[in-house]
Amino acid sequence: MPDAPGLELIRGEIESVHPGAVLDSGFEHGCAGLSIDPARVLAVLGWLRDAPGQGYRFLSSLHAADYLPAEPRFAVHYELLNRDRVERIRVKALLADPGEDALPEIESCCELFPTAEFQEREAFDFFGIVFKGHPDLTRILLPEDYVGWPQRRDFPVGGEPVTFTYNERNYG
């Protein structure tokens, strides 16, 4: 965990290289976090990975979350890890819901972190977040022909019709 001044230092350095990329930074329950502009995600992740003295080379987890009713609604979380100093930093890219049938979009980080391939597919599968530049962005856990994005907060639990019709037919 970088400490509070360390996190501000990181923020300042990113600001000097990529102005406007970091929207917010802060500590939460002992985890350092950066909230970034989704259009600049690759620049920030690449900087954290390659800039001297940073070395957040290991992407331990990539996952999405839905903050409904907050706006912007979706977020992609990148849990980066520096294994030498055992420091974790969370990079959070907030994505607005484009509305109608359009899907939120963000650049894929598969080139930087090949481990993201499955995890980005999972985020696409459950939240409908499109990762531009992903080599094979298809559903991974749900059936190919599934309609809907079930991990979104407005998708009801039990929204899946159960096709056991025996009781209905016989006992109506």
Add this chain to the structure above:
Amino acid sequence: MTVNIGPHHPATHGVLRLVVDLEGEVVQDLKPVIGYVHTGIEKSCEDKSYWKVIPFVERMDYVSYFFQMQAFCGAVERLIELEIPPRAKYLRTIFLELNRIHSHLVWLGTTALDLGAISMLWYCFRERDRILDLFEMATGQRMHTRYFQVGGVIEDIPLGFAEKLRSFVAEMPVRVEQYQALLDRNEVFLSRTKGTGIVSRERLLELGVTGPLLRAAGEPWDLRKAVDCLAYPEMEFKIPVGTVGDNYDRYRVRVAEMVESTRIIEQALEGLPEGPFIAEDRKYVLPPRSELSTSMESLIHHFKLVTEGYRVGPGETYYAIESPRGELGCFVLADGSAKPARVHFRDPSFVNLQAFRDMSTGEYIADMICSLGMLDPILGGVDR
């Protein structure tokens, strides 16, 4: 030629489908197809109060259920900033390490079975049964025990448990030696595992692989050592690492880990501190049964906890521990209500499975089966 293997095949260790491109017997390319046991656990968790989520998440990776509980409980404890008492830390450590041995035994038995060593399955499951007996004695269940609670563990260990555990811990290293005697000089086993499934350390790190697979390639990365978690900082143990990163090293690393786990259990049992086994905070922890008939306040707390459950203030956290398969992370997003807004598990099997293509291309299809066993994916954890 393209061959489809699975989803129902004993050598795929679960419901995993592999689409394999072959030229003769040599694998040119392969693609794992997953999702056959996806049950929407993460979504279902959003509809349950925090304490009811615990039995749900246990059923993801059904071989290392204590680790799933620890990941979730640890994440919630961090969100509500609840410190667990020292005795609970030690008890959790004991059960996690027992579970690690249990998981490695299941792995060793089934993988050796894939390679034709049928007797290994019976030997490994014999010891596994002793661990399950211990689980049953302490928790009432053989699998999916729901033993860890937010704040500690649900009950103290019963009378006689320590003796039974001690005799198991004394016996286990001898058993491990017997497994090694069966396999280490077995010509068939050696020629099947040595020099197969090699992936370089750099590539494994790129692919996010953790756990015994990474350690077999010579990287001594273990979250038990790296971060301050439970009673591990007070324990003395080694991290076994391999040199080449082939299937043989993976086998050696896991077998050595079983012995190290028995050492941890031994130390934790010796140093088990006295005191409460669960935190005293009545806002999150059920009051003891005896108080319910004497204290009105306890009755109110009890009623609140079992009907609505406790509320967790808005926040989010990612909490990672070292499971038998690597980094098991749990992300919990709380929105201030009594139910989590999102529970996500970074399952090591799911991430490690991406390395399978690198492990298998350019090798015989028979070696691919061996590599899959050594990868040790639990499809319940992959699909969640």
